[in-house]
Amino acid sequence: MTDRPRPRSLRRRLIVQLLLFQAGILIVLGTAFVTYLVRASESGYLLDPKFTEVVSRAVLRDPGGSLRLQETDELVELRKDVPDLWFIARSDAGEIVEAGEIPDVYRQLAQHLDRITFADIRDTVEPFSLLAIVRRVTGPAGDFVIIGKGGRLSTTYALVILANLLVIPILVLLAIITAIVIPVIVGRSFSRLALVAQEARTIDVVKRGYRLPESDVPSEIMPMVEAINGALQRLDDGYERQRRFILDAAHELRTPIAILQTRLAAMPSDPFRTRLQNDAARIAGLAEQLLDMQRIDREQTHFHPLDLVALCRTVVADLAPLAIATGYELSLDEPSRAVMVIGDAGALERVVANLVQNAIEHSGGQGKIDVIVDASGTVEVADDGPGIPAAERENVFAPFHRLHPRDHGAGLGLSLAREIAHRHGGQISIVDQPRGGACFRLMLRLAVRETTVA
Template sequence: MSIRHPRSLKWRLVTWVAAAQGAMFALLILAMTGVVGALWMRGSISSGIYERSTIEALTEAVGRGARGELILRPAPELERLRREIQGFWFIVRDSQGREVTEGQAPAELTPLMKGLDTVESAVLRGNRGDDAPSLAIVQWIDTAAGRVQMLTGGQGRLLLHQVVAAFLPMLYLTLLIIGLMTVATFLVTPFVVQRALAGLGRVADEAKRIDITRSGTRLPAVGVPVEIVPLVNAVNGALARLDRGYEGHKRFLADAAHELRTPIAILTTRISALQPGPEKIRLLEDMTRLTVLTGQLLDLQRLDREQASFAPVDLVALAERSVLDLAPLAFTAGYEMSFEAETGEIRVDGDETALDRALMNLIQNAIDHGGRRGTIAVRVAKAGWIEVCDDGDGIPPDQREQIFEPFHRLRQGGRGAGLGLDLVRRIMGLHGGRVEVVAGSSAGACIRLIFPRQRSS
């Protein structure tokens, strides 16, 4: 993630706040520059007396000549003082007695000149009032020409760079404050955003639990930032509409399945009255698949709407009955059938109708996809499981989980609607068990129903 193109909300906020603070600092500098410039142009600043104007101008201008004499280099500020100050004067001298002068010093200073050599720094006012410019200023100062003593009048006005220098401490303080605010932004904003969006974590957790089998699920709006509440409400509204549509879809399937049972029964009766032959066998197989599909749709609706009524169920008797019911269809399709039970009775708690439908679906699935060859074997074990195996082409390892998804077909154009194994999975989940693909004695498919609670006798 780059700062220029932040991907998260917190870093987007940090970037924009830091940018806003930088813009504020730039605007502050422009405002201060504008105010100082305006005051300078109006003379509100430049008209004031600044006694050190000549000293500072001379410091920039003084230098040494080729023979070591003191000279004055051209300096704009010094030229300005010459133009503006009437009777402009100064004396610059070094410890060797070399000096450069201009103008006429006040007569009052003549008796004091010899004694000023030992004075480091002083302001001489004479008998003038407090508001009047000083008579003279004397100071030893380091320059490009070395250490020299300057003696000059106390007249002059503020220079522009002096005004800027006076505002620099305030500018640095402002920069320090804004810098600290920026650091605080980078440190505090992520924490504040994380705390403010903590409610979204609960919304995300609830959203993960949304499933087609859990109607009525809604996202909580408690603790969610007010800016996000409209989005949560919109999602909840969409979920409500989906629930209504799904309920209508399920009602339609249930009604259609009920309506199809009568014409399917009539067609089955009429086909049974036909003369024996290959066409009759194929028609009977097709009608059987229609009957199974109608039963699957009704079973799905019943599982969604009804509470399962559990009672002791004998798995051996259940499996034997299913084999006897579907044996004629298996024989007609070209299979042999076998049934094995490790004991005479194995009891589990369950819904006998639903379990019968699950086992019938497995056997029907073996008839449809077993390749019309070999044996369909049904086995019941003492450990509490039933498995149905065939001698067909088997199930690829990477498809062993997907085959239990609704409407999933192992091969395009295969028989069935892809609801049988999904129904089996849901029925076993209702009983606290599971269905899985296991390795059989042959290369064909072998699917096992595993029950967690059992009663052996």
């Protein structure tokens, strides 16, 4: 047998797709920013900030205190990158150092640099390219103002600036927000499905007629919910047809069984007639059990406080002749006061009667059968028979289960008894007892006594 493939998680798929969408948006935005920086660099919108830094470190003072230009390695490298490099450096005292082919208009402007600390000089026509800059800097020679034309901002350097100042912070922020928000949004979107799944887990044979809620279900999931509800309806219809068939069959069996019992009673008394009467009684009991199962399934049981001791007295009195005739001693051990429980008297009588009849049927035709009522709302039916192995104690509650191949089977008695007990909020189990036989324990809810405060 091959392993069933693991179902794919719709939630995980949605989260991954949303994250991929976010990544695509970031790629598009990043491409747009890079394109802008490249075009800005090519058109001269941006100027390399290294230009003023290199010049500030190249302007020094000689031993006499005059400004001079030192051909530093940085300046030599800058000249290679920018062949048309030019600049003028003017100190606060009016000292000037210059380099490159300086346009006349800027040479005249240099005389007034003491009045300017920052400026961008652009062309008068589009794309308004940056022609020169004015910056006030501080270097080894002190404070001075530089006017000049350096290199355009390189694409690589622009990308570094963009990554450090814009892209990386945005990526980190969006990643954090996405990792937190998207799972929350997807989880809330699937919350209704979780409620539907929780409702589905509560559906069983007892809650027939119940359907999955269709309100507030996403339209994509609605066809599946409707299909499940349709399947539940078909199952209910099939179960109802089967229930009706069993009920009708059990009713139809009652008449021929009654006729058979009447004819057997008219026969001469002998061991053969007794065996036939026992067989007919067993068939009649099975038919009644089928009817009881259908009544329990169909009718709404009415619960009210009742005396468990009185109920067990009635059952023991009714079954005492059968037990004695079969070879058993039937006794009732009861507390000195009433034990009030919540339940339906007729249904609980069938439970105790089924337990006693089971002991009569399977205890070997001799010994003692004790019905023990406890003040805690517990009834035990113990016998001196061979007992039930621990491995079979759950199986005997299955309909028509045979503990041994030659047994007649338990019919529906124990299955019916457990079903009635469950509907009363109780339970039936098989426990050990010192004398070794079978011991069935019925546990019921005690009635809450009402007290009046004067």
